[in-house]
Amino acid sequence: MLCSGGLMSRPTRAEGLEWVRQAVARFERPLVRYALHITGDAERARDVVQEAFLRLCDQDREYLRPHLTEWLYTVTRNLAIDVRRKEQRMRLLAEATADGHAAPGDPPGLPAEREDEYASVLTAMEELPNNQQEVIRLKFQHGLSYKQISEVTGLSVTNVGFLLHVGLKALRRRLAGEEGPRERQTARYGT
């Protein structure tokens, strides 16, 4: 007679399927949000997250379960960065072959004069370097801990704490009107 406390049996096929389905239900939207922030395109973000879940289907549940969140965010991040880099290469190539040149000044979508500059903390956040934005999003939008963010981004825990601290400090200053807008910083993902 089998009893509880005996040898753990391997998960049944049904359990294995259900595990992935639960992961999809729980992480689908947060991951698309995260990927969207990196790729800047909803369709690309969806593709990235679909691919992450497809890869999840092939993973060992028992091995991955304790680190599922970190694994999903890491895979999504890496795929999204790849997509972003490819898009950038394509865009650069297109620009190089184009006859005209973009007019200098603010990038598209950034009006020359902005009233109510930091009415929203999110507007203020857009002025932060990308790596600060990313850790802020992972912390406050996705609820990841310093340690989880460290595993996802490859940064040290100390570095994560530093980026968060500096980012929050900059936001507070801007919201308080102590610091004006500055050139958009272009710290790159994965660097």
Place this chain on the structure above:
Amino acid sequence: MSVNERAMNTEMDELKLTAYALGELEIDERAAVEAHLERDPAGRAHVEEVRATARLLSAELAEEEDVALTPLQQMAIERRLQGDGDAGRLLPRRRNWGLWASVAASTLIVCTVMAAVIPNVFPVGRGTGGGTAQRGGSPDASRGPILFAPLAGNPLAAEPGGGVTLIEVEKAPDSAALQGAPGSDYRATDLEKTFLEQTPEEERAIGSPLENQTGYDLNARRGKRIAWFGIVRDIGKVQRGEGGRPDSYELLLEHKHFDGFTDLHILALSLNGAGEFRARVWTREKALSVKPLMLMRVYGTMRDDNAPLTGRPTTQPTDPPTVEVEYARVFPWKTFTVRERPGGEPPPARSP
């Protein structure tokens, strides 16, 4: 200590206070910081500022647009889960019931009945009925599918209700024509093709039972995939899903034979509920966009746990067959017309 060293220490202290404010310190460090804060008003102010900013960020970031995977992407994941061997079928096959009495001999009666019914249901056409279905017009240029049920679960669940039903609603008025044209291909939408291709060949075949004389064994369809047309006659009360499952509705549909593969099908259904069948659809939306009198083509699996279909003409109607619907194409009024079947038989004289 130099000015720079003092500044660095201050920054280090603030880093720790930020981590404390965000709940990131271990127990022993937390206790030490709390002891320090009791005699450091500036430190306490810093902690409060960090927490206030954190609350603001959390609230605003939570308001950002929510984007989900598309139904097709959900399906791709599910198919990977099911493995290649199972990729061709969406629901588990169940035991087949034995063949029941052939109804082939009654075919002509069925055709006659439908010829009388269709002109009343679809007043736009000249109304001979009795033909097979074909969508006319541009298949995709003037309309876009409305997928009102973003999948949050498994659309192809091993058990009913694990996912939601994909529903495409025709939008362009009069862009489609349901036209009797034996042998013509039914023009499925891109999404619909996914389900059409998974429907057995004999269910997809366009033709008349008068031509193939094979009849239609309804009991043999139990647990198998079908693709039936029907007019929505009634929509049951919503049944709220529990444990994260989607809500479900049971629709009562009056079967229409635009399927074309066999009119005997109608007779088989009529013996078990006046030509009706039930369709269970699953949704996470607040309301179902399907309304009475819309025309639907449903793709799914016929349940095999209804009351037995005896096939005896004398049997009192029992519960009509039920289809667990995975995909439905919905034609609201004015998005379709019914035309005379080209080259078909002239309509039989109607009874007064």
